[in-house]
Amino acid sequence: MTPPEDGPDRRPYRRLSPLTPLVRGFILLIAVLASTWDDLLRGDLGPFAWLLLAILAAGAAYGAASWLRTTYRIEADELRVDTGVVSRQSRRIRVDRLQGVDIVQPFVARIFGLAELRMDVAGGSAREGSLAFLTLRDAEALRETLLSRRDAVRAGRNAAADGSAAAPEGSTAAASRERVLARLDLGTLLASLLLSVETVLFLVAAAVVAAAFVVFGQLGGVAGVVPVVVGFALTQFRKLSAYYDFTLSTVGAAAGDTGWPAAVRVRRGMFERSTQTITLARVQGVVVSEPLLWRRLGWARLDVAVAGYAGGQGHDNGPSASTVMPVAPRGEVLALARTLLTGSFPGAPRTEPGPDPDAVPLSPAPVRARWTAPVSWRFLAGGLGEDLAVAREGIWTRRTHVVPHARVQSLRLRQGPWQRRLGLVDLRVDSPPGPVSLRMRHRDAGEVRGLLEREDALAREARLSSAG
Amino acid sequence: MKEPFAPPGERWEPVSPALARLRHALVVGVAVVLLAVVGVLSLLLPVPAAAWVGAVVLVLLAAPLAWVLVGRNARWWGYAERDADLYIRHGAFFRTLVVVPYGRMQYVDVQAGPLEQAFGIASVHLHTASPGTSARIPGLPADEAARLRDRLTSLGESQAAGL
Structure with a gap:
């Protein structure tokens, strides 16, 4: 229950994107609007529609309050995240404990140009360190700042004293040194997904059904095959959407280092874009x-x-x-x-x-x-x-x-x-x-x-x- | 050409004979409980007497076999401390040899349940960053377990290699 100390002497705290509640409640919003829009247009709302709209209004109010009460800032070599509408929570993530920082853009967030920043902390669960949602540019900038600060702390340099001055320069330098290593083209990906054991099983199943049709003259087995086909299509489609536009690039090492990269970065996804950095x-x-x-x-x-x-x-x-x-x-x-x-x-x-x-x-x-x-x-x-x-x-x-x-x-x-x-x-x-x-x-x-x-x-x- | 499960030095450091005693006591305990259950059930359930006799014979045959096997298994536990790593060998039937470099140890556990305490022994468990490392030495005399833990911890600190 620590209230945020917002004194003017403090480093400025920052908020998430104001669109955050909209993105989080997007599915709910669409569902409510879809089920009530003709009532809304006629101006004649039944009790059910009123209830739904009340839930929506309450959700929006909570979302706005949650947005107002969520702040983050970088303090010395910690990222501090304050959250919670009723009971307050203040989490500090030490930058030198960061294993990696990933950027994920779920589909809805991507429509609005937002992204979630996920921090892998040694020994923590995935939810431990997550900031959702920031604008993509903010997320990328914050990632660079966190990673360069981590490297600075790990390298033993005194990032606490003059980190604010050194970090932005380091981050822009590191970001500009990103170089594409490999890119996966759609044709190869599609071909690789079709050339799988599942395809063979699918063809075998189709052949069995065809043979049954020829022998018995009726499509008795089709009902049993449908779920298999749907499952196969879903699995392959999930892979297609996850690996779509797969790009692997190298990220430059600390200043002065030449030759080997310090990390590689994976960007992928059709609907949900994710960016993952792997420290070599x-x-x-x-x-x-x-x-x-x-x-x-x-x-x-x-x-x-x-x-x-x-x-x-x-x-x-x-x-x-x-x-x-x-x-x-x-x-x-x-x-x-x-x-x-x-x-x-x-x-x-x-x-x-x-x-x-x-x-x-x-x-x-x-x-x-x-x-x-x-x-x-x-x-x-x-x-x-x-x-x-x-x-x-x-x-x-x-x-x-x-x-x-x-x-x-x-x-x-x-x-x-x-x-x-x-x-x-x-x-x-x-x-x-x-x-x-x-x-x-x-x-x-x-x-x-x-x-x-x-x-x-x-x-x-x-x-x-x-x-x- | 070396036998795969031979000791790295002269011989394997054996675990305490109390481990075999504890396991033998467990075998006897389980057999007694089973016989008691059979006895009580035979008074309560209307099942032909031949079935009860069969069950008793089964327990009386299985118990000595288990006695021999757990004793053999206990004798196969052994370890060897070297300069940079610990060798552990165990299993008479499924033989296993584990080599854990001190520099890779994340932490060391010493455990002693109530039964183990009664027999004056404890087990030492070494953990690395890999869950596959099953480096455990059961049945060490309690003071030897403490000594080994302290030695492993100090060696681990001086040789720590990070990830």
Whole structure:
């Protein structure tokens, strides 16, 4: 219950966009107007219409009050957000705790040119740090200010003393250094969505229905197929709308740094636009996925694991926030992966691209693994490179998991009773929650301990060199 | 060429024999409770006597098997402290070896439930940023658990690597 201190000596506080209540209540407004407009035009309102209008008026009053009572400002190295109509809440978000700042534009907000600023705070839920809604320009400016201030605080510079003077300059410089890395064209996206397992199932279902029609002369099974078709169309449409106009760009490093970018920025969405910034120093690993139907075309998808940002689990159903390239030629995807991995090698010369996952020699699982993994054993492979641990698996979708040695959390060996009879052991490299889960399954028991100890030594060396 | 689950040094540091005693006591306790339930039900329910005899025989056969298995499992717990990481091995049936670098530890837990306290043991749990890291050592003598926790914490601080 802290009242906002609005004294003139304070740094000015700011409000959200005055259109915020309108955007939040837009659906309600439309619904009420749609159900009462002919009554309104006739000037003859029934009790139901009066009730709806009263609810609307109350909502509008509450929205306006909520808008009036919500303020934010940057104080030293904190973002302070005061909210609450009846019970007041004052939240302070320390800028050096910010993992990332995303800008999301839900469809209605986008019509009005507004955006929501979402702040990822270490250990906080998504709702912890959200400012909705600001004008898009304000949101972008605030993001730049927060991020540059965070970098300043992290770099140990005294942002508290003269932060107000330094931050705007830094922000404009960082913003101007944004450079487009890759853009997804609509044709490729549509083709990639059609070339999916769901399409095959859909065609099989259609063939079954057609066959039933020919044999029995009636469309008995159609009713059962309709929900499947609708579900398929919805899934693919959600991906299309989420990945529409997908743009990946790099964001410049702090002043004086050349070569590797400090972060990449993902912009995507048809109705709801979202902008997500991934700090390369926090990248924990990448996954290159190649579904069966894409392989002939040489296409792949790239997902990234970021600490403190679980995102999606990297499955094929539905769009995922961890995806940094939904579909692209494999060579392009690998180039992007190398750029993303550069953040794990702060000491390396910055003129070179990051380490190449394809350069890591992979060795397959021994043939006797077929007794425990009858089909999938053929697709298992793994190896340790100079800078990276790489493992590949998957029958339908071939997934290549890549973890830099510097980002290894812990290592595990596991052996079930059946594997013991065959002399096989699983080796796992643990990563923070996210799409990356590196497993070298069914390795030969004789070599696996050597692999474990080599990875352990490489990881320790990488930790020491990246810390120093 | 090394056996996959061999100790990194000379030998595995074993956990307290009290862990096996605790688990044996649990097996006996569960068997006694099951026999009591069967006995009470046999007085209350009109079911042929052969079914009750079968149930009793089943419990009496399963209990010694469980006794042997939990004892074997307890003997397979072992750990080894090294300069930069901790090795933990466990599981007689599903064998697991975990390597946790001290620099990756986020925090260390020491837990002791009422039963564990009665047997004078505690378990130490290491957490990293990955939920997959299942690094737990049960059945350490209480003072050894405290010593290990303090040592791990100080090593973790001096070698912390961030994310």
